Amino acid sequence: MGPSDRVSLGAGAKLSMANIIRCHSVCKTFGAGRKQIVALDNVSLEVAEGEFVTVVGASGCGKSTLLRMVAGLETLTSGEIEAAGGLVRGPGAERAMVFQSYSLYPWLTVMGNIKFPRQLFVHRRDSTSSDVECASGRADALLHVMGLSSVEFAYPAQLSGGMQQRVAIARALMTRPRILLMDEPFGALDAQTREVMHDLILHVCALEGCSVVFVTHDVEEAIYLGRRVVLMAPRPGRIQSIHEVPLPPEREQEMKHAPEFLRLKSEILACIRETSGLRTDLELLQKLSRRASR
Amino acid sequence: MSRGGVTGKSARGGGAEAWKIRGWISQGSYWALAAVGLAVPLAAWTLLSVLGTVNKVFLPAPYDVVHRVAVWFSDGDLLSDVRISFFRVVAGWALSALIAMPLGLLIGTFRVVQALLEPLTDFIRYMPAVAFVPLVMLWVGIDESAKVGIIFIGTFFQMVLMVAEDVRRVPMAQIEAAQTMGATRSEVIEQVIIPSAKPALLDTLRITMGWAWTYLVVAELVAANSGLGYAIIKAQRFLQTDKIFAGIILIGALGLAMDQCFRWVHRTAFPWAQARN
Numbered sequence: 311m312g313p314s315d316r317v318s319l320g321a322g323a324k325l326s327m328a329n330i331i332r333c334h335s336v337c338k339t340f341g342a343g344r345k346q347i348v349a350l351d352n353v354s355l356e357v358a359e360g361e362f363v364t365v366v367g368a369s370g371c372g373k374s375t376l377l378r379m380v381a382g383l384e385t386l387t388s389g390e391i392e393a394a395g396g397l398v399r400g401p402g403a404e405r406a407m408v409f410q411s412y413s414l415y416p417w418l419t420v421m422g423n424i425k426f427p428r429q430l431f432v433h434r435r436d437s438t439s440s441d442v443e444c445a446s447g448r449a450d451a452l453l454h455v456m457g458l459s460s461v462e463f464a465y466p467a468q469l470s471g472g473m474q475q476r477v478a479i480a481r482a483l484m485t486r487p488r489i490l491l492m493d494e495p496f497g498a499l500d501a502q503t504r505e506v507m508h509d510l511i512l513h514v515c516a517l518e519g520c521s522v523v524f525v526t527h528d529v530e531e532a533i534y535l536g537r538r539v540v541l542m543a544p545r546p547g548r549i550q551s552i553h554e555v556p557l558p559p560e561r562e563q564e565m566k567h568a569p570e571f572l573r574l575k576s577e578i579l580a581c582i583r584e585t586s587g588l589r590t591d592l593e594l595l596q597k598l599s600r601r602a603s604r
Numbered sequence: 605m606s607r608g609g610v611t612g613k614s615a616r617g618g619g620a621e622a623w624k625i626r627g628w629i630s631q632g633s634y635w636a637l638a639a640v641g642l643a644v645p646l647a648a649w650t651l652l653s654v655l656g657t658v659n660k661v662f663l664p665a666p667y668d669v670v671h672r673v674a675v676w677f678s679d680g681d682l683l684s685d686v687r688i689s690f691f692r693v694v695a696g697w698a699l700s701a702l703i704a705m706p707l708g709l710l711i712g713t714f715r716v717v718q719a720l721l722e723p724l725t726d727f728i729r730y731m732p733a734v735a736f737v738p739l740v741m742l743w744v745g746i747d748e749s750a751k752v753g754i755i756f757i758g759t760f761f762q763m764v765l766m767v768a769e770d771v772r773r774v775p776m777a778q779i780e781a782a783q784t785m786g787a788t789r790s791e792v793i794e795q796v797i798i799p800s801a802k803p804a805l806l807d808t809l810r811i812t813m814g815w816a817w818t819y820l821v822v823a824e825l826v827a828a829n830s831g832l833g834y835a836i837i838k839a840q841r842f843l844q845t846d847k848i849f850a851g852i853i854l855i856g857a858l859g860l861a862m863d864q865c866f867r868w869v870h871r872t873a874f875p876w877a878q879a880r881n
Binding site for chain 1: 775777778780781782783784785786787791795796799800802874875876877
């Protein structure tokens with residue numbers, strides 16, 4: 311237990327007590343031999359209890375892989391991850407996850423989906439009737455908070471993408487997870503729906519008091535939601551920089567026009583452009599258009 | 605070319621909408637066209653036999669076939685033939701479903717089982733079921749089990765692979781979502797993989813039931829003295845073309861009826877799978 315001892319020493323001791331997720335020099339490689347790809351190279355990250363952290367970066371930077379490792383869905387090549395007080399060895403109910411899409415159960419109604427995690431425990435031995443009552447009270451509360459009361463008995467296929475993701479979030483929160491992991495949950499939604507979802511998720515997570523790691527490729531989304539923005543870079547996947555968001559914790563849509571918001575946005579975008587390796591060859595473009603006009 | 609039909613769902617059969625790629629036609633026009641599709645060949649068949657241009661041995665008239673079915677029925681053989689054939693088909697098909705379902709579930713869920721069994725199954729399924737007839741006679745004898753055995757061989761290996769594919773098509777996100785909600789491995793299989801694959805599995809059962817009917821004639825080659833397939837083989841010996849027609853049409857009608865039953869069960873059991881339409 312060498313590394314963890316070192317972390318809890320000195321000034322960091324008090325802070326690390328409140329950290330709910332700790333990734334210690336996490337590495338991940340896919341494949342072997344010449345085809346080997348380094349997805350994550352020595353990534354260390356800490357998330358404080360109750361914090362909302364967003365992870366952003368160009369495609370292939372390993373942001374989803376990192377999230378899936380915290381969820382326990384992906385194994386580590388080396389390093390270790392501690393979450394909610396224990397080493398991560400596999401998926402667990404204290405680390406709920408919201409996926410980009412297709413994770414709802416189409417054979418269950420909205421209510422059936424939200425109650426699914428509780429259904430698991432009902433099937434298991436010693437659950438009393440008061441447990442079941444308590445669970446349905448929680449399911450009702452989530453249904454209302456997420457604005458789903460009118461579609462309680464609808465099937466997922468009858469809902470819009472935005473409503474489906476509301477159900478997915480409600481279901482993830484059902485077990486009162488201490489950590490909520492979100493993997494580009496609004497990536498498939500239109501811009502207007504996404505704005506509504508942003509305010510909803512901020513509100514609900516503050517209400518629930520859970521810590522959130524939110525992965526996205528949308529820089530504006532990352533800044534608006536996160537108290538800290540973790541910027542990752544590809545080849546090999548690594549943390550490029552971590553930015554404190556200079557906005558008050560209570561976010562409002564108008565803040566997107568604040569100068570500090572815009573400054574951070576252009577700073578991060580420039581960083582991504584630099585590290586993504588995808589640069590537009592302006593000279594070549596000019597040469598081509600000149601030839602075409604001749 | 606008017607573009608009006610693109611927005612308005614006009615019921616006119618000849619509208620632009622009807623010929624649009626994956627276009628739309630009304631329920632009424634659908635059934636009218638289906639009736640035409642069935643009536644035209646029947647009329648052609650009747651015309652050919654009425655005109656007498658084709659020898660009756662080659663092409664019996666429709667009413668001869670209907671007459672033959674009536675005689676077959678009044679002789680008392682028809683119902684028992686249908687019953688025994690029905691039993692053989694359903695028994696062979698049910699037996700293969702009983703083994704193929706759990707096996708396909710394991711192949712589609714665990715890579716170890718897939719590596720162990722899928723290449724073997726893929727190999728066997730290309731072997732012709734008909735060629736197994738002498739072997740089946742040798743192994744299980746010539747009684748009912750032989751006929752059931754042939755139908756089993758004809759459907760089982762395809763069914764295993766189809767079930768495995770149905771199970772593999774369950775979206776990974778559904779499985780991983782359950783895992784992050786704390787579901788154990790057996791809970792994921794029981795409460796996510798199986799319910800998610802159910803509609804596809806029912807479709808697989810429907811399709812393999814169709815194949816089981818097509819193997820009936822082959823199965824009843826083996827020392828049978830009853831059944832629709834046997835009746836066809838016997839009629840062949842006496843050149844009773846009308847009875848051959850009657851047998852083939854009866855098998856087709858029975859298969860179609862079963863198919864419709866499966867479709868009805870699909871619609872009633874899985875309303876959520878229809879919700880998209």
